[in-house]
Amino acid sequence: MANGESEVGAAPLPAEDRSPGSDAPAGGFVQLLTPGGERIDSVTTADGVTYSVDFTDDEYRELYRDLVTVRRLDAEATALQRQGELGIWASLLGQEAAQVGSGRALRPQDMAFPTYREHGVLYTRGIDPIMPFGLFRGVDQGGWDANKYKFNGYTIVIGSQTLHATGYAMGVTMDGKTGTPDGEAVIAYFGDGATSQGEVNEAFVWAGVFNAPMVFFCQNNQYAISEPLERQTRIPLYRRSAGFGFPGVRIDGNDVLASYAVTRAALDNARNGQGPTLIEAYTYRMGAHTSSDDPTRYRIASEVESWKAKDPISRLKAFLTKQQLADDSFFGEVDDTARTLALDLRERVLAMPDPQPVSMFDHVYPTGSPEVDAQREQFAAYQASFEGSDH
Amino acid sequence: MMTETLTLGKALNHGLRRALENDPKVVIMGEDVGKLGGVFRITDGLQKDFGEDRVIDTPLAEAGIIGTAVGLAIRGYRPVCEIQFDGFVFPAYNQIVAQVAKMYYRSLGNVRLPIVIRIPYGGGIGAVEHHSESPEAYFAHTPGLKVVTCSNPADAYAMIQQSINSDDPIVFFEPKRRYWEKGAVDLDTPSTFPLHASRVAREGSDATVIAYGPMVRTALDAAQAAAEDGRTLEVIDLRTLSPLDLGPVYDSVRKTGRAVVVHEAPGNLGLGAEIAARITEECFYSLEAPVLRVTGFDVPYPSARVEEEYLPDLDRVLDAIDRSLGW
Numbered sequence A: 001m002a003n004g005e006s007e008v009g010a011a012p013l014p015a016e017d018r019s020p021g022s023d024a025p026a027g028g029f030v031q032l033l034t035p036g037g038e039r040i041d042s043v044t045t046a047d048g049v050t051y052s053v054d055f056t057d058d059e060y061r062e063l064y065r066d067l068v069t070v071r072r073l074d075a076e077a078t079a080l081q082r083q084g085e086l087g088i089w090a091s092l093l094g095q096e097a098a099q100v101g102s103g104r105a106l107r108p109q110d111m112a113f114p115t116y117r118e119h120g121v122l123y124t125r126g127i128d129p130i131m132p133f134g135l136f137r138g139v140d141q142g143g144w145d146a147n148k149y150k151f152n153g154y155t156i157v158i159g160s161q162t163l164h165a166t167g168y169a170m171g172v173t174m175d176g177k178t179g180t181p182d183g184e185a186v187i188a189y190f191g192d193g194a195t196s197q198g199e200v201n202e203a204f205v206w207a208g209v210f211n212a213p214m215v216f217f218c219q220n221n222q223y224a225i226s227e228p229l230e231r232q233t234r235i236p237l238y239r240r241s242a243g244f245g246f247p248g249v250r251i252d253g254n255d256v257l258a259s260y261a262v263t264r265a266a267l268d269n270a271r272n273g274q275g276p277t278l279i280e281a282y283t284y285r286m287g288a289h290t291s292s293d294d295p296t297r298y299r300i301a302s303e304v305e306s307w308k309a310k311d312p313i314s315r316l317k318a319f320l321t322k323q324q325l326a327d328d329s330f331f332g333e334v335d336d337t338a339r340t341l342a343l344d345l346r347e348r349v350l351a352m353p354d355p356q357p358v359s360m361f362d363h364v365y366p367t368g369s370p371e372v373d374a375q376r377e378q379f380a381a382y383q384a385s386f387e388g389s390d391h
Numbered sequence B: 001m002m003t004e005t006l007t008l009g010k011a012l013n014h015g016l017r018r019a020l021e022n023d024p025k026v027v028i029m030g031e032d033v034g035k036l037g038g039v040f041r042i043t044d045g046l047q048k049d050f051g052e053d054r055v056i057d058t059p060l061a062e063a064g065i066i067g068t069a070v071g072l073a074i075r076g077y078r079p080v081c082e083i084q085f086d087g088f089v090f091p092a093y094n095q096i097v098a099q100v101a102k103m104y105y106r107s108l109g110n111v112r113l114p115i116v117i118r119i120p121y122g123g124g125i126g127a128v129e130h131h132s133e134s135p136e137a138y139f140a141h142t143p144g145l146k147v148v149t150c151s152n153p154a155d156a157y158a159m160i161q162q163s164i165n166s167d168d169p170i171v172f173f174e175p176k177r178r179y180w181e182k183g184a185v186d187l188d189t190p191s192t193f194p195l196h197a198s199r200v201a202r203e204g205s206d207a208t209v210i211a212y213g214p215m216v217r218t219a220l221d222a223a224q225a226a227a228e229d230g231r232t233l234e235v236i237d238l239r240t241l242s243p244l245d246l247g248p249v250y251d252s253v254r255k256t257g258r259a260v261v262v263h264e265a266p267g268n269l270g271l272g273a274e275i276a277a278r279i280t281e282e283c284f285y286s287l288e289a290p291v292l293r294v295t296g297f298d299v300p301y302p303s304a305r306v307e308e309e310y311l312p313d314l315d316r317v318l319d320a321i322d323r324s325l326g327w
Helices: A057-082 A096-105 A120-122 A135-136 A161-176 A198-209 A237-244 A256-271 A301-308 A313-320 A330-348 A356-362 A372-385 B008-024 B046-050 B062-073 B090-100 B138-142 B153-165 B214-228 B247-256 B271-287 B304-310 B312-323
Strands: A042-044 A050-052 A110-111 A185-190 A214-219 A248-251 A275-280 B003-007 B026-030 B055-057 B076-082 B117-119 B146-149 B168-177 B183-186 B199-202 B207-211 B234-237 B240-242 B258-265 B292-296
Touching: A050 A248, A057 A120, A057 A256, A057 A330, A096 A120, A096 A214, A096 A256, A096 A313, A110 A161, A110 B304, A135 A330, A161 A185, A161 A198, A161 A214, A161 B062, A161 B090, A185 A256, A198 A214, A198 A237, A198 B062, A198 B090, A198 B117, A198 B304, A214 A256, A237 A275, A237 A313, A248 A256, A248 B117, A256 A275, A301 A372, A356 B003, A372 B138, A372 B234, B003 B008, B003 B117, B003 B153, B008 B026, B008 B046, B008 B153, B008 B168, B008 B183, B026 B062, B046 B055, B055 B207, B055 B292, B090 B117, B090 B138, B117 B153, B138 B146, B138 B240, B138 B312, B146 B183, B153 B168, B153 B183, B199 B214, B199 B247, B207 B214, B214 B234, B214 B312, B247 B258, B247 B271, B247 B304, B258 B271, B258 B312, B271 B292, B292 B312
Parallel strands: A110 A185, A185 A214, A214 A275, A248 A275, B026 B055, B026 B076, B076 B117, B117 B168, B146 B168, B207 B234, B207 B258, B258 B292
Antiparallel strands: A042 A050, B003 B183, B146 B240, B199 B234
């Protein structure tokens, strides 16, 4: 990690547009791996911060495996939804690099607060990928132990979790777990649409005022269901942070190396007591918002095609190939392993049983409620009255 | 036994202090709760004695207060949030009903949110709009939340501590116009009643008056006046609005045959409707008259100069009793 180091040959990003034809948005972004698979040694932002990564050959290959695996698992989920096995699915297709890069940058002690699309981050936390499927299949509401996995439950109301993350981060500070290199940091995931929410802006206020050990990781995938970015903001999102008193960085969200480098640096700053950072991962949601909408109604095919050329997996594959870090047998083995994992997931999702109806009364209150208890008993008796009958 | 005469506000202050002393994970957070001690001084002196990390002056944003409390609770803290006035809770409504109420359920019991949300509520202090509302039904309608309200200093002292000790998320409504009313508070003996228990505040046999929070005083005053006319009213203080403890209410109505429910909130779809329906279901053959309601009107809380006409008072309660007895 080269945060803050000076790097020979690193040119500052231009303040305004890059040359025509560049894949970067106006204002530029941190990119360490081009769509063509060329490695950029380091990038220094206009703030004077230099970002780089120094991976071993194995680490590069494992990042590739992560990207392929999460894409394959996601594809399996999409197929399951189309076959009627999931009520709905929020696909991460196109956002693998943003999620894998940032997820791998987390240390074991760090806590993540996702929305409902962070299946890739979840995977990098070492969590069984079946975890969110109860929610999407409708057999539970996504019940896992947030503290055990250091990964909070999926949050569907847009932006709410950024406040939860900030409060958690305040608790980290109150516990004295900041200010050292092995301190804890907290990351909150949200999308471009969420930046319009008051609660996200309140989270920025709180995080700034309390110097919370926070990383706000915005995956700007260009659309909030059908609403384009222009309906959310008139300035680049990463610049929002300046108004709240902490740094903002935009990265190429399809570049897993940039995602890793900048997130790791921001997390380290947070754990060292330097407060929050906003990261805008400039990316693209290749599929629908969820399996319920039709993106052909609100975006044109050529736009989708232009983003295909920036695919996060193909660029890393090109890099690995050019550098002779991997060959066809490796790529084939990764595909096979991912397929096996996906088929295993499919079998297990199909085997998820429906809950007992009476379980709807479980976990309403930690200390119970006489009223809910009475309703449970009435319902159970009513159900039992049908047993063995012809009804 | 250390019994002191305290105002309801001071009793809450003592209860909060005791909670802060007993558990280092308890934190108080809200606007102006620190140096100022709260606009009603309920947190007076607490920041001075427990520090800025335990009694946290927050930015001015209600969703932020509740949303960050959720994160603190996940982290293992027990936040006690102050919403400055009833009508200011709505910016935080999403966090309370969509997040605080549901996270335990959603997580299959893995995430507990032992959060207390204190809200001074109700009218009668001559305030401007948004400062006198009774929004309890919104919260009582939400599964996953418990909603409580105290009516006297002794209960205030006990119930605020019970609420903070509870692992349930609790919306704690404080009857702001009763903040300055005094009563005996036993500061040393732990309370023996459970948080869910309603209580018979006055015994009687002619009719049952069901009230909570600020209206308990009104109901008791009405019972006193009725006694001068030779009528005895039984007054029940619900204490907890969700879940309701209606056992004592049913017992009382079976005895008196008549019930009048009193609250400040608008009557339409208010707590009174629920209570009347349940009394009808449970005590149908005991009733001598329909269950009547005495409530605020179905208008936005009016200007201060007419609030005495809006608020149920002793006369309106007695009028309802007359109608019930005349059936």
